Amino acid sequence: xxxxxxxxxxxxxxxxxxxxxxxxxxxxxxxxxxxxxxxxxxxxxxxxxxxxxxxxxxxxxxxxxxxxxxxxxxxxxxxxxxxxxxxxxxxxxxxxxxxxxxxxxxxxxxxxxxxxxxxxxxxxxxxxxxxxxxxxxxxxxxxxxxxxxxxxxxxxxxxxxxxxxxxxxxxxxxxxxxxxxxxxxxxxxxxxxxxxxxxxxxxxxxxxxxxxxxxxxxxxxxxxxxxxxxxxxxxxxxxxxxxxxxxxxxxxxxxxxxxxxxxxxxxxxxxxxxxxxxxxxxxxxxxxxxxxxxxxxxxxxxxxxxxxxxxxxxxxxxxxxxxxxxxxxxxxxxxxxxxxxxxxxxxxxxxxxxxxxxxxxxxxxxxxxxxxxxxxxxxxxxxxxxxxxxxxxxxxxxxxxxxxxxxxxxxxxxxxxxxxxxxxxxxxxxx
Numbered sequence: 001x002x003x004x005x006x007x008x009x010x011x012x013x014x015x016x017x018x019x020x021x022x023x024x025x026x027x028x029x030x031x032x033x034x035x036x037x038x039x040x041x042x043x044x045x046x047x048x049x050x051x052x053x054x055x056x057x058x059x060x061x062x063x064x065x066x067x068x069x070x071x072x073x074x075x076x077x078x079x080x081x082x083x084x085x086x087x088x089x090x091x092x093x094x095x096x097x098x099x100x101x102x103x104x105x106x107x108x109x110x111x112x113x114x115x116x117x118x119x120x121x122x123x124x125x126x127x128x129x130x131x132x133x134x135x136x137x138x139x140x141x142x143x144x145x146x147x148x149x150x151x152x153x154x155x156x157x158x159x160x161x162x163x164x165x166x167x168x169x170x171x172x173x174x175x176x177x178x179x180x181x182x183x184x185x186x187x188x189x190x191x192x193x194x195x196x197x198x199x200x201x202x203x204x205x206x207x208x209x210x211x212x213x214x215x216x217x218x219x220x221x222x223x224x225x226x227x228x229x230x231x232x233x234x235x236x237x238x239x240x241x242x243x244x245x246x247x248x249x250x251x252x253x254x255x256x257x258x259x260x261x262x263x264x265x266x267x268x269x270x271x272x273x274x275x276x277x278x279x280x281x282x283x284x285x286x287x288x289x290x291x292x293x294x295x296x297x298x299x300x301x302x303x304x305x306x307x308x309x310x311x312x313x314x315x316x317x318x319x320x321x322x323x324x325x326x327x328x329x330x331x332x333x334x335x336x337x338x339x340x341x342x343x344x345x346x347x348x349x350x351x352x353x354x355x356x357x358x359x360x361x362x363x364x365x366x367x368x369x370x371x372x373x374x375x376x377x378x379x380x381x382x383x384x385x386x387x388x389x390x391x392x393x394x395x396x397x398x399x400x401x402x403x404x405x406x407x408x409x410x411x412x413x414x415x416x417x418x419x420x421x422x423x424x425x426x427x428x429x430x431x
Contacts, residue, residue, distance in 0.1 A: 006429055007377055010360040013275055013320075013427060018415070020271030021364055021422040023052045023128075023193050023262040025059035031260075032059050033189055035068040037120040041186070042074030042089050043110045044126030045135035046205050047365045048193040049076040050084040050091045051419035052126040052262070056191075057087055075113055076126055077106035077134045082417040097370070098151050099136035104144060107137040107174065114182045123188045125179075129161075129195025129365070129421035131205025132168045132175065139243050141233055142171050150228060157226040158330030160291055161196050165206045167228070169245050170219040170238060175205075176212035176245025180252045183209075188256045194264040195365075195421045197289035197325050201259040211253055212245035219243075265289070265324035265422045268364060272427060276320045281429070283320045284308075290325035294339040295397055297327050298346030305347075305357055305428050312430055321428040329369070335400030338369025340424055341376045341412075345402040347428075349393040353383035358429040362413055365421040368403070374415040375424075376406035385409055 025032060033040075042056060053076045060069050074089040079096040094103035117123070138147050150171065154164045169176035180188060188209055196203040202210040216238040223230055223238075237243045246252060265288040276283040286304070290297060305321060312319050327339045337345075340361040351357055362368065362375030386393060389408060396405045406412045 006358045006431055007379060009279060009281070010358060010377060010427060010429060013272055014360060014362060014425065016275045017268045017272040017425055018364055018418050018420065021263045021268040022420045023048055023055050025055045025262070026062060028059065032063050033122070033124060035064050035071070036122045036187070038071070038118055039121045040072045040124060041113060041117065041121055042072060042076070042124045042126065043113065044076040045078070045106070045131035046126075046128030046193065047079050047082050047096065047130035047421040048128035048419055049126050049131070050078040050082050052076070052128065052191065052193065053086050053089040053091060054084050056124065056126065057089060073113070074124070075106070075110050077103060077110070079130055079134065079417070082419055084419060094134050096130050096133045097155055098148055099133045099144070101144070103134050103136040107135055111182050117184045117186045119185050121186045123183050123186050125188060125190040125209050127190065127205035127208065128193035129204065131208070132165055135174065135205065135208065137173045139171055139173050141237055146231060146234060147171060150230060153228045154226070156331065157228065158293065158328045159222060159226050160328060161326055162200075162203055163222045165203050166214045167219045167222050169206045169212050169214065170216055170243045171234070172206065174208050176207055177210055177250070177252065178246065179208035180246070180256070185255065190256065190259040192259055192261045193421060194261050195326070195423050197291055197423070199261055199264050201261065209256060210259060211248040211250065213248065214245070216241050216244050263420060263422055268422055268425055269322050269324055272322050272425075281318045281320045282316060283322055286321055286323040288324040290323050290327065292327055294327040294329050294342040295346035298343040299350045301426070301428060302347045302350030305351060305430060306354060309354060309357060309430050319430040321430070323426045324423050326423045329400060336371065336404050337400055337402030338363065338371050338375070340368045340374070341371070341402035341406055342397070342400065343426065344376050344378050345393060345397055345405055348378050348382060349397060353380050355380055356431040358431070359427065360413070361424065361426045362415070364418060364423060364425055366415040366418040371403050372414070373403060373412045375413050376411050377413060378411065382409055382411065
Protein backbone atom coordinates (compact mmCIF):
# COMPACT_ATOMS: atom_id res chain seq x y z
CA UNK A 1 0.00 0.00 0.00
CA UNK A 2 1.35 3.40 -1.00
CA UNK A 3 1.14 6.00 1.75
CA UNK A 4 -0.49 9.32 0.83
CA UNK A 5 -1.61 12.32 2.90
CA UNK A 6 -4.83 10.55 3.95
CA UNK A 7 -3.23 7.33 5.15
CA UNK A 8 -0.47 9.38 6.76
CA UNK A 9 -3.10 11.41 8.63
CA UNK A 10 -4.79 8.22 9.89
CA UNK A 11 -1.46 6.72 10.98
CA UNK A 12 -0.51 9.85 12.92
CA UNK A 13 -4.01 10.04 14.39
CA UNK A 14 -3.65 6.48 15.65
CA UNK A 15 -0.27 7.15 17.29
CA UNK A 16 -1.56 10.27 19.08
CA UNK A 17 -4.66 8.43 20.28
CA UNK A 18 -2.80 5.38 21.59
CA UNK A 19 -0.36 7.61 23.47
CA UNK A 20 -3.27 9.38 25.17
CA UNK A 21 -4.64 6.04 26.37
CA UNK A 22 -1.57 5.08 28.39
CA UNK A 23 -1.74 5.07 32.20
CA UNK A 24 -0.33 8.20 33.81
CA UNK A 25 0.01 8.26 37.59
CA UNK A 26 1.98 11.52 37.51
CA UNK A 27 -1.14 13.27 36.18
CA UNK A 28 -3.00 12.39 39.40
CA UNK A 29 -1.03 15.17 41.15
CA UNK A 30 -2.40 15.63 44.69
CA UNK A 31 -4.67 12.64 44.17
CA UNK A 32 -1.70 10.29 43.97
CA UNK A 33 -1.96 7.85 46.94
CA UNK A 34 -0.23 8.93 50.13
CA UNK A 35 2.59 6.85 51.56
CA UNK A 36 1.94 4.96 54.78
CA UNK A 37 3.98 4.12 57.86
CA UNK A 38 4.59 0.60 56.62
CA UNK A 39 5.17 -0.82 53.15
CA UNK A 40 3.34 -0.11 49.93
CA UNK A 41 2.67 -3.44 48.24
CA UNK A 42 1.87 -3.09 44.54
CA UNK A 43 0.12 -5.97 42.77
CA UNK A 44 -1.74 -6.31 39.50
CA UNK A 45 -2.39 -8.05 36.23
CA UNK A 46 -3.22 -7.16 32.63
CA UNK A 47 -1.67 -6.15 29.35
CA UNK A 48 -1.13 -2.63 30.70
CA UNK A 49 0.02 -3.66 34.17
CA UNK A 50 3.75 -3.49 33.35
CA UNK A 51 3.48 0.12 32.20
CA UNK A 52 1.12 0.89 35.08
CA UNK A 53 3.76 -0.38 37.52
CA UNK A 54 6.46 1.74 35.86
CA UNK A 55 4.18 4.79 35.85
CA UNK A 56 3.41 4.26 39.54
CA UNK A 57 7.14 4.11 40.34
CA UNK A 58 7.81 7.29 38.34
CA UNK A 59 5.09 9.13 40.25
CA UNK A 60 6.18 7.74 43.64
CA UNK A 61 9.72 8.94 42.92
CA UNK A 62 8.29 12.37 42.20
CA UNK A 63 5.79 12.71 45.07
CA UNK A 64 7.39 10.62 47.82
CA UNK A 65 10.71 10.84 49.63
CA UNK A 66 13.51 8.39 48.84
CA UNK A 67 12.87 6.65 52.16
CA UNK A 68 9.14 6.27 51.39
CA UNK A 69 9.92 4.94 47.91
CA UNK A 70 12.35 2.39 49.40
CA UNK A 71 9.34 0.79 51.15
CA UNK A 72 7.62 0.01 47.83
CA UNK A 73 7.64 -3.59 46.61
CA UNK A 74 5.35 -5.65 44.46
CA UNK A 75 4.52 -8.04 41.65
CA UNK A 76 2.39 -7.67 38.55
CA UNK A 77 1.61 -10.13 35.75
CA UNK A 78 1.50 -9.09 32.11
CA UNK A 79 1.38 -10.78 28.71
CA UNK A 80 4.50 -12.22 27.09
CA UNK A 81 6.27 -9.38 25.30
CA UNK A 82 4.54 -6.64 27.31
CA UNK A 83 6.91 -6.46 30.28
CA UNK A 84 8.76 -3.27 31.12
CA UNK A 85 11.68 -2.93 33.57
CA UNK A 86 10.79 -1.54 36.99
CA UNK A 87 12.95 -0.62 39.97
CA UNK A 88 10.94 -1.94 42.93
CA UNK A 89 8.10 -3.93 41.33
CA UNK A 90 8.80 -7.33 39.74
CA UNK A 91 7.02 -8.04 36.46
CA UNK A 92 6.02 -11.64 35.66
CA UNK A 93 4.87 -12.71 32.17
CA UNK A 94 2.23 -15.29 31.27
CA UNK A 95 -0.05 -16.31 28.40
CA UNK A 96 -3.05 -14.44 27.03
CA UNK A 97 -5.85 -14.88 25.99
CA UNK A 98 -5.78 -18.55 27.08
CA UNK A 99 -4.11 -18.92 30.52
CA UNK A 100 -1.01 -21.03 31.04
CA UNK A 101 0.81 -22.36 34.10
CA UNK A 102 2.89 -19.17 34.43
CA UNK A 103 -0.28 -17.23 35.19
CA UNK A 104 -0.95 -19.54 38.12
CA UNK A 105 2.69 -19.21 39.24
CA UNK A 106 2.41 -15.41 39.05
CA UNK A 107 -0.76 -15.39 41.15
CA UNK A 108 0.88 -17.58 43.77
CA UNK A 109 3.82 -15.16 43.93
CA UNK A 110 1.36 -12.32 44.53
CA UNK A 111 -0.42 -14.28 47.26
CA UNK A 112 2.90 -15.14 48.91
CA UNK A 113 3.69 -11.42 49.02
CA UNK A 114 0.28 -10.60 50.48
CA UNK A 115 0.88 -13.14 53.26
CA UNK A 116 3.59 -10.81 54.58
CA UNK A 117 1.18 -7.87 55.00
CA UNK A 118 1.11 -6.02 58.32
CA UNK A 119 -1.53 -3.66 59.67
CA UNK A 120 0.41 -0.53 58.76
CA UNK A 121 0.98 -1.60 55.12
CA UNK A 122 -1.17 -0.65 52.13
CA UNK A 123 -1.97 -2.50 48.91
CA UNK A 124 -2.05 -0.73 45.54
CA UNK A 125 -3.80 -2.83 42.86
CA UNK A 126 -3.16 -2.23 39.16
CA UNK A 127 -5.55 -3.99 36.77
CA UNK A 128 -6.23 -3.72 33.06
CA UNK A 129 -7.76 -5.73 30.27
CA UNK A 130 -6.19 -9.15 29.99
CA UNK A 131 -6.06 -9.53 33.76
CA UNK A 132 -8.77 -12.21 33.75
CA UNK A 133 -6.61 -14.64 31.76
CA UNK A 134 -3.28 -13.58 33.24
CA UNK A 135 -4.38 -13.78 36.87
CA UNK A 136 -5.60 -17.37 36.71
CA UNK A 137 -6.32 -19.15 39.98
CA UNK A 138 -9.15 -21.67 39.64
CA UNK A 139 -11.79 -21.98 42.35
CA UNK A 140 -11.92 -25.17 44.42
CA UNK A 141 -13.19 -27.98 42.21
CA UNK A 142 -12.12 -26.22 39.01
CA UNK A 143 -8.87 -27.27 37.34
CA UNK A 144 -6.54 -25.21 35.19
CA UNK A 145 -7.47 -27.45 32.26
CA UNK A 146 -11.13 -26.58 32.91
CA UNK A 147 -10.23 -22.88 32.84
CA UNK A 148 -8.29 -23.22 29.57
CA UNK A 149 -11.06 -25.16 27.85
CA UNK A 150 -13.84 -22.82 28.97
CA UNK A 151 -11.78 -19.75 28.04
CA UNK A 152 -11.14 -21.07 24.53
CA UNK A 153 -14.82 -21.78 24.04
CA UNK A 154 -15.85 -18.35 25.31
CA UNK A 155 -13.38 -16.60 23.02
CA UNK A 156 -14.82 -18.38 19.97
CA UNK A 157 -18.44 -18.02 21.05
CA UNK A 158 -19.09 -14.36 20.25
CA UNK A 159 -19.79 -13.55 23.91
CA UNK A 160 -19.11 -9.98 25.02
CA UNK A 161 -16.39 -9.17 27.54
CA UNK A 162 -19.12 -8.61 30.15
CA UNK A 163 -20.50 -12.11 29.54
CA UNK A 164 -17.09 -13.78 29.46
CA UNK A 165 -15.98 -12.10 32.67
CA UNK A 166 -19.22 -13.06 34.41
CA UNK A 167 -18.26 -16.71 33.87
CA UNK A 168 -14.60 -16.14 34.71
CA UNK A 169 -15.44 -14.45 38.03
CA UNK A 170 -17.45 -17.47 39.18
CA UNK A 171 -14.72 -19.96 38.34
CA UNK A 172 -11.95 -18.12 40.19
CA UNK A 173 -10.75 -17.89 43.78
CA UNK A 174 -9.63 -14.28 43.44
CA UNK A 175 -11.97 -12.54 40.96
CA UNK A 176 -15.24 -10.87 41.90
CA UNK A 177 -13.71 -9.40 45.07
CA UNK A 178 -12.01 -12.64 46.11
CA UNK A 179 -8.52 -11.15 46.20
CA UNK A 180 -9.48 -9.07 49.25
CA UNK A 181 -9.62 -12.26 51.32
CA UNK A 182 -5.81 -12.32 51.06
CA UNK A 183 -5.23 -8.65 51.98
CA UNK A 184 -5.76 -8.88 55.75
CA UNK A 185 -6.55 -5.54 57.38
CA UNK A 186 -4.48 -3.46 54.97
CA UNK A 187 -6.04 -0.54 53.11
CA UNK A 188 -6.60 -1.43 49.44
CA UNK A 189 -6.66 1.03 46.52
CA UNK A 190 -7.46 -0.01 42.96
CA UNK A 191 -6.35 1.68 39.73
CA UNK A 192 -7.64 0.57 36.35
CA UNK A 193 -7.14 0.84 32.61
CA UNK A 194 -10.54 0.08 31.11
CA UNK A 195 -11.05 -2.33 28.24
CA UNK A 196 -14.80 -2.72 28.77
CA UNK A 197 -17.67 -0.80 27.23
CA UNK A 198 -19.22 1.49 29.81
CA UNK A 199 -16.06 1.34 31.98
CA UNK A 200 -17.70 -0.76 34.71
CA UNK A 201 -14.82 -1.26 37.20
CA UNK A 202 -16.18 -4.61 38.38
CA UNK A 203 -15.81 -6.06 34.87
CA UNK A 204 -12.23 -4.91 34.23
CA UNK A 205 -9.94 -7.92 34.80
CA UNK A 206 -13.05 -9.52 36.39
CA UNK A 207 -12.88 -7.20 39.41
CA UNK A 208 -10.50 -8.92 41.86
CA UNK A 209 -11.03 -6.21 44.52
CA UNK A 210 -14.58 -5.11 43.71
CA UNK A 211 -18.07 -6.40 44.48
CA UNK A 212 -19.81 -8.43 41.78
CA UNK A 213 -23.49 -7.89 41.01
CA UNK A 214 -23.78 -11.02 38.85
CA UNK A 215 -24.61 -14.46 40.21
CA UNK A 216 -23.87 -18.12 39.63
CA UNK A 217 -27.24 -18.25 37.87
CA UNK A 218 -26.09 -15.50 35.48
CA UNK A 219 -22.88 -17.40 34.75
CA UNK A 220 -24.85 -20.57 33.97
CA UNK A 221 -27.15 -18.62 31.66
CA UNK A 222 -24.13 -17.42 29.64
CA UNK A 223 -22.65 -20.93 29.58
CA UNK A 224 -25.88 -22.48 28.32
CA UNK A 225 -26.74 -19.72 25.84
CA UNK A 226 -23.37 -20.03 24.13
CA UNK A 227 -23.31 -23.83 24.49
CA UNK A 228 -20.07 -23.85 26.53
CA UNK A 229 -19.13 -27.36 27.61
CA UNK A 230 -18.41 -27.68 31.33
CA UNK A 231 -18.06 -30.63 33.67
CA UNK A 232 -20.99 -31.90 35.72
CA UNK A 233 -19.03 -31.01 38.84
CA UNK A 234 -18.71 -27.36 37.85
CA UNK A 235 -22.35 -27.19 36.81
CA UNK A 236 -23.43 -28.52 40.20
CA UNK A 237 -21.25 -26.03 42.05
CA UNK A 238 -22.83 -23.20 40.07
CA UNK A 239 -26.34 -24.56 40.61
CA UNK A 240 -25.96 -24.73 44.38
CA UNK A 241 -24.22 -21.33 44.60
CA UNK A 242 -20.97 -22.78 45.90
CA UNK A 243 -18.97 -20.59 43.50
CA UNK A 244 -20.75 -17.32 44.37
CA UNK A 245 -18.72 -14.11 44.34
CA UNK A 246 -18.64 -11.30 46.94
CA UNK A 247 -21.46 -8.76 46.82
CA UNK A 248 -21.91 -5.10 47.75
CA UNK A 249 -22.51 -4.65 51.47
CA UNK A 250 -19.96 -7.25 52.45
CA UNK A 251 -17.82 -5.71 55.25
CA UNK A 252 -14.68 -6.83 53.41
CA UNK A 253 -15.11 -3.82 51.09
CA UNK A 254 -15.03 -1.34 54.00
CA UNK A 255 -11.23 -1.06 53.76
CA UNK A 256 -11.22 -0.32 50.02
CA UNK A 257 -11.39 3.08 48.34
CA UNK A 258 -13.29 4.00 45.19
CA UNK A 259 -11.49 2.60 42.12
CA UNK A 260 -9.75 5.09 39.84
CA UNK A 261 -9.82 4.66 36.06
CA UNK A 262 -6.52 5.95 34.66
CA UNK A 263 -7.34 5.47 30.98
CA UNK A 264 -10.27 4.41 28.83
CA UNK A 265 -11.56 4.43 25.27
CA UNK A 266 -12.92 7.92 25.88
CA UNK A 267 -9.39 9.28 26.39
CA UNK A 268 -8.31 7.80 23.08
CA UNK A 269 -11.25 9.29 21.18
CA UNK A 270 -10.85 12.73 22.80
CA UNK A 271 -7.21 12.79 21.66
CA UNK A 272 -8.29 11.82 18.14
CA UNK A 273 -10.90 14.57 18.20
CA UNK A 274 -8.29 17.14 19.26
CA UNK A 275 -5.74 16.02 16.67
CA UNK A 276 -8.21 16.00 13.79
CA UNK A 277 -9.39 19.53 14.57
CA UNK A 278 -5.76 20.62 14.68
CA UNK A 279 -5.36 19.25 11.16
CA UNK A 280 -8.50 20.87 9.78
CA UNK A 281 -10.67 17.74 9.83
CA UNK A 282 -14.10 17.84 11.48
CA UNK A 283 -14.51 14.93 13.92
CA UNK A 284 -17.73 13.18 14.94
CA UNK A 285 -17.50 10.74 17.86
CA UNK A 286 -20.17 8.13 17.16
CA UNK A 287 -19.68 6.10 20.33
CA UNK A 288 -16.97 4.82 22.67
CA UNK A 289 -18.85 1.60 23.43
CA UNK A 290 -19.91 -0.15 20.24
CA UNK A 291 -20.43 -3.91 20.53
CA UNK A 292 -21.74 -6.60 18.19
CA UNK A 293 -20.47 -8.91 15.46
CA UNK A 294 -17.47 -7.28 13.77
CA UNK A 295 -18.72 -7.93 10.24
CA UNK A 296 -22.17 -6.55 11.05
CA UNK A 297 -20.72 -3.42 12.66
CA UNK A 298 -18.45 -2.98 9.63
CA UNK A 299 -21.37 -3.14 7.21
CA UNK A 300 -23.41 -0.72 9.35
CA UNK A 301 -20.51 1.73 9.55
CA UNK A 302 -20.20 1.63 5.76
CA UNK A 303 -23.86 2.66 5.43
CA UNK A 304 -23.29 5.55 7.83
CA UNK A 305 -20.15 6.61 5.95
CA UNK A 306 -21.98 6.58 2.61
CA UNK A 307 -24.77 8.76 4.03
CA UNK A 308 -22.27 11.16 5.58
CA UNK A 309 -20.29 11.28 2.33
CA UNK A 310 -23.39 12.65 0.58
CA UNK A 311 -23.62 15.44 3.17
CA UNK A 312 -20.05 16.67 3.04
CA UNK A 313 -19.32 19.75 0.96
CA UNK A 314 -16.97 22.73 0.84
CA UNK A 315 -18.58 24.04 4.02
CA UNK A 316 -18.16 20.90 6.12
CA UNK A 317 -14.72 20.00 4.76
CA UNK A 318 -13.24 16.56 5.50
CA UNK A 319 -15.15 14.54 8.10
CA UNK A 320 -13.85 11.94 10.53
CA UNK A 321 -16.12 9.31 12.10
CA UNK A 322 -14.63 8.01 15.34
CA UNK A 323 -15.70 5.05 17.45
CA UNK A 324 -14.46 2.69 20.15
CA UNK A 325 -15.76 -0.36 21.96
CA UNK A 326 -15.20 -4.05 21.43
CA UNK A 327 -16.79 -6.14 18.71
CA UNK A 328 -16.80 -9.94 18.58
CA UNK A 329 -16.20 -12.66 15.99
CA UNK A 330 -18.31 -15.77 16.31
CA UNK A 331 -17.36 -19.21 15.02
CA UNK A 332 -13.80 -18.31 14.06
CA UNK A 333 -12.21 -21.67 14.90
CA UNK A 334 -9.94 -21.37 11.87
CA UNK A 335 -8.67 -18.59 9.64
CA UNK A 336 -6.35 -15.68 10.30
CA UNK A 337 -7.74 -12.42 11.52
CA UNK A 338 -9.06 -10.55 14.52
CA UNK A 339 -12.14 -8.46 15.11
CA UNK A 340 -10.57 -5.28 13.70
CA UNK A 341 -9.47 -6.68 10.36
CA UNK A 342 -12.83 -8.49 10.11
CA UNK A 343 -14.63 -5.20 10.78
CA UNK A 344 -12.46 -3.44 8.20
CA UNK A 345 -12.92 -6.12 5.53
CA UNK A 346 -16.69 -6.04 5.99
CA UNK A 347 -16.55 -2.25 5.78
CA UNK A 348 -14.51 -2.48 2.57
CA UNK A 349 -16.93 -4.99 1.08
CA UNK A 350 -19.91 -2.73 1.78
CA UNK A 351 -18.29 0.61 0.86
CA UNK A 352 -17.20 -0.90 -2.49
CA UNK A 353 -14.51 1.57 -3.43
CA UNK A 354 -16.49 4.77 -2.80
CA UNK A 355 -14.07 7.59 -3.71
CA UNK A 356 -12.61 9.64 -0.88
CA UNK A 357 -13.37 7.13 1.90
CA UNK A 358 -10.51 5.82 4.05
CA UNK A 359 -10.60 3.83 7.30
CA UNK A 360 -8.41 2.41 10.03
CA UNK A 361 -9.27 -0.14 12.73
CA UNK A 362 -6.91 -1.46 15.40
CA UNK A 363 -6.88 -3.04 18.83
CA UNK A 364 -5.31 -0.51 21.20
CA UNK A 365 -3.12 -3.15 22.86
CA UNK A 366 -1.35 -3.82 19.54
CA UNK A 367 -2.76 -7.33 19.12
CA UNK A 368 -5.88 -7.94 17.04
CA UNK A 369 -7.28 -11.18 18.46
CA UNK A 370 -4.49 -13.73 18.33
CA UNK A 371 -2.66 -11.99 15.48
CA UNK A 372 0.67 -10.28 16.09
CA UNK A 373 -0.71 -7.29 14.22
CA UNK A 374 -2.91 -4.51 15.57
CA UNK A 375 -5.38 -4.24 12.69
CA UNK A 376 -5.40 -2.67 9.25
CA UNK A 377 -6.02 0.34 7.05
CA UNK A 378 -8.42 0.64 4.11
CA UNK A 379 -8.14 2.84 1.00
CA UNK A 380 -10.61 3.04 -1.91
CA UNK A 381 -8.02 1.63 -4.34
CA UNK A 382 -8.09 -1.70 -2.51
CA UNK A 383 -11.26 -2.88 -4.22
CA UNK A 384 -9.68 -2.76 -7.68
CA UNK A 385 -6.42 -4.18 -6.29
CA UNK A 386 -8.36 -7.08 -4.80
CA UNK A 387 -10.04 -7.82 -8.13
CA UNK A 388 -6.67 -7.76 -9.88
CA UNK A 389 -5.32 -10.22 -7.29
CA UNK A 390 -8.44 -12.45 -7.52
CA UNK A 391 -9.30 -11.82 -3.87
CA UNK A 392 -12.98 -12.32 -3.07
CA UNK A 393 -13.90 -10.13 -0.10
CA UNK A 394 -17.09 -12.08 0.67
CA UNK A 395 -15.34 -15.47 0.57
CA UNK A 396 -12.51 -14.24 2.77
CA UNK A 397 -15.07 -12.86 5.23
CA UNK A 398 -16.84 -16.23 5.42
CA UNK A 399 -13.56 -18.01 6.21
CA UNK A 400 -12.51 -15.36 8.79
CA UNK A 401 -9.26 -14.77 6.89
CA UNK A 402 -9.36 -10.98 7.04
CA UNK A 403 -5.71 -10.64 8.11
CA UNK A 404 -4.64 -12.51 4.97
CA UNK A 405 -6.51 -10.00 2.79
CA UNK A 406 -4.82 -6.95 4.29
CA UNK A 407 -1.48 -8.72 4.42
CA UNK A 408 -1.58 -9.43 0.67
CA UNK A 409 -2.35 -5.77 0.00
CA UNK A 410 0.35 -4.54 2.37
CA UNK A 411 -2.21 -2.88 4.64
CA UNK A 412 -1.75 -4.64 7.98
CA UNK A 413 -0.74 -2.40 10.88
CA UNK A 414 1.98 -3.61 13.23
CA UNK A 415 2.42 -1.60 16.42
CA UNK A 416 4.03 -4.17 18.70
CA UNK A 417 2.93 -4.18 22.36
CA UNK A 418 1.54 -0.74 23.20
CA UNK A 419 1.34 -1.68 26.92
CA UNK A 420 -2.14 -0.22 27.22
CA UNK A 421 -5.54 -1.74 26.50
CA UNK A 422 -8.65 0.40 26.03
CA UNK A 423 -10.53 -1.58 23.39
CA UNK A 424 -10.68 -0.94 19.68
CA UNK A 425 -10.02 2.28 17.78
CA UNK A 426 -11.84 2.97 14.51
CA UNK A 427 -11.63 6.06 12.33
CA UNK A 428 -13.33 6.62 8.97
CA UNK A 429 -12.06 9.59 6.97
CA UNK A 430 -14.31 11.22 4.37
CA UNK A 431 -12.23 13.59 2.21
